[in-house]
Amino acid sequence: MSNSLSTTLVPPSPAHLLTTANRCPQPSTMVGNTPVLWIDQPFADAGRGFWAKLEGANPGGMKDRPALHMVEQAKARGDLAPGAMIIESTSGTLGLGLALAGVVHHHPVTLVTDPGLEPILHRMLSAYGANVELVTDPHPTGGWQQARRDKVAELLDTHPGSWCPDQYTNPDNVDAYHSLAVELIAQLGRVDVLVCSVGTGGHSAGVARKLRQFCPDLKLVGVDTVGSTIFGQPSRNRLMRGLGSSIYPDNIDYAAFDEVHWVAPHEAVWSCRTLASTHYASGGWSVGAVALTAGWIARTSAPETRVAAIFPDGPQRYFDTVYNDDYCAEHGLLDDDPPTEPATIDHPAEQVVQSWTRCANVINPTEAAA
Numbered sequence: 311m312s313n314s315l316s317t318t319l320v321p322p323s324p325a326h327l328l329t330t331a332n333r334c335p336q337p338s339t340m341v342g343n344t345p346v347l348w349i350d351q352p353f354a355d356a357g358r359g360f361w362a363k364l365e366g367a368n369p370g371g372m373k374d375r376p377a378l379h380m381v382e383q384a385k386a387r388g389d390l391a392p393g394a395m396i397i398e399s400t401s402g403t404l405g406l407g408l409a410l411a412g413v414v415h416h417h418p419v420t421l422v423t424d425p426g427l428e429p430i431l432h433r434m435l436s437a438y439g440a441n442v443e444l445v446t447d448p449h450p451t452g453g454w455q456q457a458r459r460d461k462v463a464e465l466l467d468t469h470p471g472s473w474c475p476d477q478y479t480n481p482d483n484v485d486a487y488h489s490l491a492v493e494l495i496a497q498l499g500r501v502d503v504l505v506c507s508v509g510t511g512g513h514s515a516g517v518a519r520k521l522r523q524f525c526p527d528l529k530l531v532g533v534d535t536v537g538s539t540i541f542g543q544p545s546r547n548r549l550m551r552g553l554g555s556s557i558y559p560d561n562i563d564y565a566a567f568d569e570v571h572w573v574a575p576h577e578a579v580w581s582c583r584t585l586a587s588t589h590y591a592s593g594g595w596s597v598g599a600v601a602l603t604a605g606w607i608a609r610t611s612a613p614e615t616r617v618a619a620i621f622p623d624g625p626q627r628y629f630d631t632v633y634n635d636d637y638c639a640e641h642g643l644l645d646d647d648p649p650t651e652p653a654t655i656d657h658p659a660e661q662v663v664q665s666w667t668r669c670a671n672v673i674n675p676t677e678a679a680a
């Protein structure tokens with residue numbers, strides 16, 4: 311008697327088994343198509359969570375997208391000659407992306423950063439072939455960021471033919487995030503509220519602009535750190551890196567924001583650690599701050615509201631800071647859990663915020679001062 315099963319069942323070929331795996335003919339094709347993860351309790355009630363776009367799944371992080379795009383556009387325009395040096399100021403994430411772009415497009419890369427750069431990241435950047443230059447003193451008014459930018463100007467003068475992407479003003483930094491918005495639409499269908507951290511302003515501006523073509527009523531919530539100047543607070547020392555600024559980058563699209571939240575370092579640490587232990591997905595300061603804010607938005611919005619939050623990187627480089635008990639104890643970051651909701655102010659100039667605070671009146675401080 312013949313066994314019909316044995317004649318109809320064909321063993322799957324290896325290609326059939328790997329239908330969802332990507333083959334990357336070269337390193338730049340590893341960038342993009344990052345997953346989204348549903349985050350609910352304890353950030354929001356069951357069924358009332360938000361979707362986290364895990365940009366830490368890129369080889370270097372979220373800034374692989376603008377690094378490649380800015381380099382490719384500069385090459386196409388003839389601003390970056392074959393083999394010329396790329397010089398840029400970075401707190402780290404763009405540095406990883408530029409190191410990748412340097413490998414892919416065969417350019418030497420020099421990154422100017424400050425003593426706050428995590429030692430592990432310094433080693434990684436060197437391993438990826440980048441030259442890392444540290445500035446030693448902050449600028450008297452523009453802080454570390456201005457000191458880094460001054461050093462970049464000096465290096466550009468001493469290396470003829472070198473090119474600086476200038477992520478703070480380069481519109482290609484913004485345009486690079488259109489792909490991320492299209493991925494969100496493909497993954498989620500629609501987005502009602504987008505929650506983004508803000509540093510150069512690139513990803514909030516780029517993702518929101520493209521998303522609004524599909525979702526015109528999109529609400530954009532910006533997340534900044536206490537001590538950052540971006541949304542009209544006075545400049546103070548900042549522990550959190552990645553988000554926040556001591557200058558006013560041109561790429562920030564102030565008109566695009568509906569609301570801003572400032573988050574303190576201990577609140578971001580609670581959030582990062584809670585994400586790691588409850589969802590096995592976390593990241594650094596900006597991820598913690600964004601998750602705290604997105605959870606509150608999800609809890610307080612109508613149940614059907616679709617909230618997406620951008621997680622710019624993963625946790626690895628923060629194991630000596632956010633995830634290090636000694637570091638956190640030394641900086642008093644483990645003493646208090648965040649409140650269940652932010653304080654609210656009506657104008658950024660109303661008070662100097664010290665902990666999680668929101669303001670629905672988003673101003674451009676450079677225009678307000680004029």
Ligand SMILES: Cc1ncc(COP(=O)(O)O)c(C=O)c1O
Pocket residue numbers: 401402403404507508509510511512513514551552553554594596597622623
């Ligand atoms: C880890 C991290 N999060 C958030 C940001 C802010 O992103 P954007 O510069 O697009 O505003 C940055 C920027 O450098 C970053 O490195």
